[in-house]
Amino acid sequence: MPKIALETIPASNGTPYPAEFAGPFAGRWTRRVGSAAKFEDFGVSHVTLEPGAQSSQRHWHEQEDEFVVVLSGTATLVDDTGRTLMVPGDMAVFPKNDGNGHMLVNEGDQPCTLVAVGAHGRGDCHYPDIDMHLFHGKGWRRKDGTEFPEQE
Known part of the structure; x- marks a missing residue:
């Protein structure tokens, strides 16, 4: 049956980011x-x-197009053009290789839910604000290519 019961899919708040950049995700499920x-x-x-x-x-x-739609609550889209409030029904698109660094932040006092769509690990991923780069096939490294210390 094509219908998926969302509650049957485990929620995770883990992140594969190196420890020094993982802090802001404790509240992301x-x-x-x-x-x-x-x-x-x-x-x-x-x-x-x-x-x-x-x-x-x-x-x-x-090499990855991304799409998000806000379902409930509010989020602030932070990208190269500034900060944009997103409310339920708002959508944002991020074409591959456009160089526009982006993220969503919940600056409200209620949870925000959204749906995110993207490809699976195609090509490199750039992080303009921090010393991190995802090298396709090699994982997260510093921008100069050196590895992060082992995570405990």
Whole structure:
């Protein structure tokens, strides 16, 4: 049956980011709907941002288009053009290789839920505000290519 019961998909608030950049995600809960559906070409995530949490570090992808739609609550889109309030029904698109670093931050006092759609790990990912770069096939490293210390 194509219908998915969201509550049957485990919510995780982990992040694969190196420890020094992982702090802002303690209040981000993600349900990987695309993985539960066994999608191969793109991912779909149902994301809840608690007040103060952010979706990611500000980033952009070389080979991955991204799309988000806010379902409830509010979030502030932070990108190269500034800060934009997003309310339920608002959508944002991030074409691959456009160089526009972006993230969402819940600056409100209620949880914000959204759906995020993107490809699975294609190409490098750039982080303009921090000394981190996702090298395709090699993982997160510093911008000069050196590895982060082992995480405990």
